[in-house]
Structure formats: C-alpha cells, structure tokens
Amino acid sequence: MAEPAQAGIGQPSLANALFVAPYMVLVTGLLFAPLALGIWLAFQDYDMLGGWAGGVGLENFQNLWDDRIFRGTVRNTIKFVLMTTPAFVILGLFLALALNNSLRRSAILRTIFFGSSVLSVTIVTLIWRLIYLPDRGLLADILALVSLPGVDMVNSQIWALPAIAIVTVWWIIGLPMTLFLAGLQQIPAELYEAAALDNASRWRTLISITLPSIRRTIVVVAVIEVILQFQLFGQALLITGGGPDNTTRPMVQFIYEAGFRDLQLGFAAAASQVLFVLMLIAALGQFWAGRRRA
C-alpha cells in the first residue's frame, strides 16, 4: 500500500491535522483502546457475572494451555489453514492464468468465480448445509448417480473439516484469483514478446517468465490467505457448530463461546491474544521466507 513518507503540498500548518483528526479519534477509541484493554484483560480475572477479581498474571494463559478443547481449536485452525491456503493459491493461480485475456467468455467466467464471494457467510452456509444433507442433498444425489454411497460429511470426524474447507474455497476463491490477475497484468509485455521470438513453448514461458515474475504476488496471496483463514468462524459455527466431537471448532469460535456465552472476559481476551500472535508469526514467517527466496 501507500508509502509512509512523501511530502505534501503547501506550508505546514497544524490546521491541516484537522483532516485526519476524525479518523485518528476513531482508530484510537475503537481500535487501539480496545486492543490495549484486551491485552490488559488477558491478565485479569474478570468475568461478567463475578465481576473483576484483580490481576492474575499468566493464569489465563496457563489455563488455556491446560484446556484440552482450546488446544484442539489451535490444532483445528492450523489444519484448516494448511488445507485451504494451498488450495487458494493453486486454484486461484490456475484460474487467473486461464482467464487472463480479453475474451468475452473469460469475462463471464471471472464473473462466476468471483460472484460467490459477495454472498454473506449465512447464505453460503445455508446453501451448503443443504448440499451436504446426507439423505437428499445435492452431493448425495450426485454420488447416487454414479452409484456411490453418500457420506454424512458434516457429522464425520474425518470429513467435517474438509467439508468446511470446500465451502470456504467455493465462497472466496475470487479474492486470490483477482490478486493473481492483477499480478499477471503487471508483467511487461516485452518479456512475452522475447519469449515468442525464441519460439518458447507455452509451458516453458509459464515456468521461466510468468511464475518468476509473479513470485511476490504468490507470497502476498499466501500471507493474505493464512491471515484470513486463521479467522475461520461463521462457516464452522453455522455448518457444524464445532462438532463432531470438537473436531471442527476453530479458535475464533472458542473466543466467541468463552467471551459471549460463558462471559469469561479475561479468559476470552487471553485466547484472542494467542490468536493474534499466531497470525502475526505466520504472516511474518511467510513474508520472511518469501523475501529470502526473492
């Protein structure tokens, strides 16, 4: 995004700060203040029913560490990120490569692939819960056509998380596809002209020109997807509710339940900090890996 320092126009004047004042008030009051409050809460014994019972140091984090269900949500979330991120990168790149041209038919196909991402999570889960119905869902109907037995994916410990992953990829494949399309369109045409002069094959052009040129985009897409998929919540809550046997409960659902159902604010805030730190580590790690290779 935008670079931090670039001189403006005109004389410096404190009055100019009024332009940014409304936003600075909002970001301070509604983003940094709750962030600070959340970090403070994470070290307090505070629940909505019992009230504030003072600081407890690292006890909330210790309790999280000892909580089998919380450890499960960390595992589930990481598994989910590992399932979806490669799918988003590979499928997104494939669609972008196939549809990066000015044909009308490609424009229509791009519209289709991006279209599902404008729907809300509620509509998407409504559709897919019906598709996954074991006795009369679309999936069962299609499997029956080829004489395969239906699987009750949503209630299967093995299939429930992949089922949520499939829904998620269907829902928002448009984002990585679009980011890859933007990346592909920045490759200078001269590079391709040179390759054409050399009679390079399509495959060879892809391997030695296209992919190296969008290496940065690939890293960016992977980082964005890791950050986004760590935030898995609505799909799991609405499709499986975290089950069967907690195999699909993500960290955000844990935060939701601890904070808003059990009203354990300190505990929930501690879980939020763990999620925040995990997301930062994953993003920084990938960024660093991408830099080193670049």
Add this chain to the structure above:
Amino acid sequence: MSTYRQGRSLGDRLLLVAVVALAVIWIAPIVWVVGLSFKPNDVLMRTTGGILFPPFTTKNYADILAASQVFAWMLNSTIVAVGQTVLTLIIASLAGYGFARTNFPGRSALFVVVLAALAVPEQAIIVPLHTMFAAVDLHNTFVALIAPRLAFPFGVLLMTQYFRAIPPEIEEAALLDRASRLKVFWRIVLPLSIPAQATLGTYTFLHAWNEYFWPLVSATKPAMYTLTVGLASMQTNFAQTEGIGFLMAQAVFAGLPVLILYLFFQRHIVSAVAGGPVK
C-alpha cells in the same frame, strides 16, 4: 492485456474444458437453491431431486412477504450498510487527503500508526470492544452496529494512495491563489476522486451488508438483527426443518440485492480487492 497467443491447440481446449467444468461446479449450488425455493415444502421433506419438474410453487416467496421478519432485518442491514458507507467515504477521504497532500507536524508518525492498525484483526479486539459498548449501554443500537468498522484503516490507506496519484499542479495553482485548504479539497480534489469513492463505497457497503461476527454479539434483540444474523438464527434444527423451500427462498431473497449490486459494480469491487483496476 492478452498475455497469451490465442491458439487453438489441444492444450487450449483442455484448459477451456477444465475451466468451464469448474464454473459449472461453482454455479450449480446457486442454481439448485434457486430451484428449490420454488418447490413445495412437503415435497422437499422427501426428496430434493427433480428440481426441473413440477410441482412448482411461489408460496415460499409469498410467505416471506406475509409473515417473516426478513423485511425488518433487510431494513436494518440497509441502514447499517448505507450509514457505514457514507461515513467511511467522508472520514477516509478527509484523512486520505490529509495524509497524501497536506503538511502538519507529526504527519509521518500518525501515518505509521494507521499502517500499524492494519495488522489488528477484528477478533483480537471484539471482546473488549463489546465490553466498552456494554459499559455505555449502546448495544442493540445502530451506533453500535455502524461505528466499530469506521476505525479500520483500509479506506484511509486506499484514499491516501489515490490522492497521491493525482497530479499536484492543479492544487498548487489554487493554493497560490490563496484558496483555503478545505476549499481546494472540496472543489478540486474530491471531484477527481469519484472513481476511488465508487470503489471504496461499493466495497464498504458489501462488507457491512455481509458482516457477521460483530452484529452477532452486539445486536442480540431480534428486532435489531441484521439480515446476516437473522438468517443465521433460523438455521437451527436445519435437518429436521419442514420449511427447506422457505429457508431457500429467504436465502435467495437475501442474496439477490448483493448479486445485483455485484453485476452492476463488479469493476469497482474487483479493483477494491486487487488494489487497482483489473482488466
């Protein structure tokens, strides 16, 4: 820009077949659900096959008009989405202009603060944010539904980037004529930024319309539900429900406004997520 020669090799055809097959997979769920929404509920209790054959009914849609709260929720969603969009455009444009084109002490430092805000996910602050709004008794109000999103920095950064790309010469001339800064912004810069306003506006509207987590914890009274939360509240006991057709009609009804918006403003939505126009 077309980066490939449009040959008609076997490879091209296989690629086309694969992409079209994927597109069918992508669109099939939506077609199927639209079909189901026109089927009688008692038929759907037995089977969801044969959506192409009679009996058909429009009863499910008539039921929405008659009894359901979907209209009230849709109105709530509209108020929230429009309010958030208008306020975001005003606040982000002002701040973006301030950061991009004016000089004031502490500008660079404040901009770093805005960039840092980008790293803060909603989930990290939602519990304390809820506590703060509860402390001032603002839950189940439109203020609570609209305000928190205004603090996220995406719009400010988008507008900053856009204003920086506008040639400075026009403004410099106006400033030499001793026009006030606000006047330069209002009369000269803002009209030039209409494309960016459209992009940010469409994106903000969609995001607000589809938001789930914050409305779920803030609007707890059914009368204050947004469409997203309201539809979710009806999904319990899904497998046993006798009204699959009715549920699907509500899904179609709720999805239609955004799909129409998408078809009209696709270019703006795409350039918002890509950080620039995509051809």
